[in-house]
Amino acid sequence: MPKISEERKAERRAQIVAGARRCFAxxxxxxxxxxxxxxxxxxxxxxxxxxxxSKADLFLAVVEETSLEYxxxxxxxxxxxxxxxxxxxxxxxxxxxxxxIRHFRTDExxxxxxxxxxxxxxxxxxxxxxxxxxxxxxxxxPLETIGIFLGLVANxxxxxxxxxxxxxxLDQLYELVQTGVGPRSPR
Amino acid sequence: MPKISEERKAERRAQIVAGARRCFAxxxxxxxxxxxxxxxxxxxxxxxxxxxxSKADLFLAVVEETSLEYxxxxxxxxxxxxxxxxxxxxxxxxxxxxxxIRHFRTDExxxxxxxxxxxxxxxxxxxxxxxxxxxxxxxxxPLETIGIFLGLVANxxxxxxxxxxxxxxLDQLYELVQTGVGPRSPR
Numbered sequence: 001m002p003k004i005s006e007e008r009k010a011e012r013r014a015q016i017v018a019g020a021r022r023c024f025a026x027x028x029x030x031x032x033x034x035x036x037x038x039x040x041x042x043x044x045x046x047x048x049x050x051x052x053x054s055k056a057d058l059f060l061a062v063v064e065e066t067s068l069e070y071x072x073x074x075x076x077x078x079x080x081x082x083x084x085x086x087x088x089x090x091x092x093x094x095x096x097x098x099x100x101i102r103h104f105r106t107d108e109x110x111x112x113x114x115x116x117x118x119x120x121x122x123x124x125x126x127x128x129x130x131x132x133x134x135x136x137x138x139x140x141x142p143l144e145t146i147g148i149f150l151g152l153v154a155n156x157x158x159x160x161x162x163x164x165x166x167x168x169x170l171d172q173l174y175e176l177v178q179t180g181v182g183p184r185s186p187r
Numbered sequence: 188m189p190k191i192s193e194e195r196k197a198e199r200r201a202q203i204v205a206g207a208r209r210c211f212a213x214x215x216x217x218x219x220x221x222x223x224x225x226x227x228x229x230x231x232x233x234x235x236x237x238x239x240x241s242k243a244d245l246f247l248a249v250v251e252e253t254s255l256e257y258x259x260x261x262x263x264x265x266x267x268x269x270x271x272x273x274x275x276x277x278x279x280x281x282x283x284x285x286x287x288i289r290h291f292r293t294d295e296x297x298x299x300x301x302x303x304x305x306x307x308x309x310x311x312x313x314x315x316x317x318x319x320x321x322x323x324x325x326x327x328x329p330l331e332t333i334g335i336f337l338g339l340v341a342n343x344x345x346x347x348x349x350x351x352x353x354x355x356x357l358d359q360l361y362e363l364v365q366t367g368v369g370p371r372s373p374r
Contacts, residue, residue, distance in 0.1 A: 028289060028293075091292070092292065095288050095289045095292050096289065098285040098286065098288050098289070099285070099286045099288065099289045101282050101285050101286065101349055101350055102215060102282045102283065102285070102286045104350060104351075105278070105279065105282050105349075105351075106215075138366075141359050141362060141363060142356075142359065144355075145355050145356055145359040145360060145363070146363065148347075148355040148360070149340070149355070149360055149363045149364075151343065151347075152339070152340050152343030152344055152346075152347065152360075153336070153339050153340060153343060154343070155342075155343040155346050155347070156338065156339025156340060156341070156342040156343035156346070157339055159339075159342050159343070159346060160335075160338075160339065160342070162288055162292075163288055163291060164291075164292075168331075168332050168335040168336070169329075169332055172328050172329065172332040173332060173335070173336055173339075175328060176328060176332070176333065176336045176367040176368060177336075177367060179325075179366060179367045180363040180364060180366045180367030180368075181363060181367075185372075
């Protein structure tokens with residue numbers, strides 16, 4: 001096999017993840033057969049599974065990538081921008097991620113793969129918490145709880161988008177969140 | 188067919204909903220065949236589908252029932268108690284409800300049935316908002332947004348329970364929520 005550069009590898013990996021996301025969003029986890037994945041990605045199964053161990057692993061890589069993208073928006077551009085991004089997200093892809101949660105609970109291979117991805121995400125958690133801590137937040141509740149709280153609101157909103165329920169006024173929503181986590185005024 | 192009293196009808200309907208919830212939680216939406224539903228409920232398909240139009244309709248009735256139960260806990264016993272109930276909820280049943288969201292998006296019969304159930308839930312929304320309004324809340328953000336915000340936190344937590352992520356300290360979480368929605372102190 002010809003040697004390809006790290007940069008070229010990263011590009012190809014990104015191509016696979018992007019194509020797979022489109023395919024999973026459209027077909028669902030079960031419906032995204034290897035043939036359909038090949039077609040959506042524009043590469044042969046050989047090339048695809050050179051980068052990923054299995055379909056479950058590929059799916060989880062797309063989930064992980066999505067999660068990191070949104071976390072980046074949140075930490076880099078703020079929670080208000082994140083809310084905007086969520087209501088504009090691809091509801092089909094959100095729905096497929098929710099559908100897949102049952103696989104995490106019942107499919108052993110999926111579970112093992114998920115634990116691997118979770119471990120990777122956990123490794124970078126301290127850096128993310130540190131970046132969150134650089135924001136202006138109350139200091140009487142642990143940063144970790146504040147992070148989880150903000151994640152609950154974000155995921156709750158994503159769930160709402162997925163079921164096509166009316167989106168609330170995001171400025172008002174942000175005002176509630178911000179009051180909850182912002183610095184306490186001195187009494 | 189022998190006439191049965193309204194009370195007996197309500198009892199039987201509750202029996203069907205309870206059995207169906209167990210069956211859907213264990214088998215998933217697809218896996219819950221009519222034969223398995225009959226077994227879990229302890230009634231024949233004739234009796235079951237005397238009360239519900241279709242499997243989709245039955246499933247959505249169980250979803251609706253679950254939603255009303257949690258709303259009742261929230262409005263009657265408060266949001267802090269609701270948080271406790273969510274972390275003790277049956278994660279399998281939560282996962283199946285999430286899995287079914289894709290059906291809402293792709294299956295026409297499911298969609299029609301869901302709209303019917305949504306309409307019913309919407310009818311009782313004004314009363315629920317009124318009960319929420321009786322609580323001690325800030326008055327500079329519309330009650331409806333406050334209701335949606337609390338729903339996002341609750342659903343986000345349910346999602347977290349479903350993927351087996353560690354549950355945050357609920358008192359700390361409640362403190363953040365309460366600061367967000369509680370009455371504003373005079374400046």
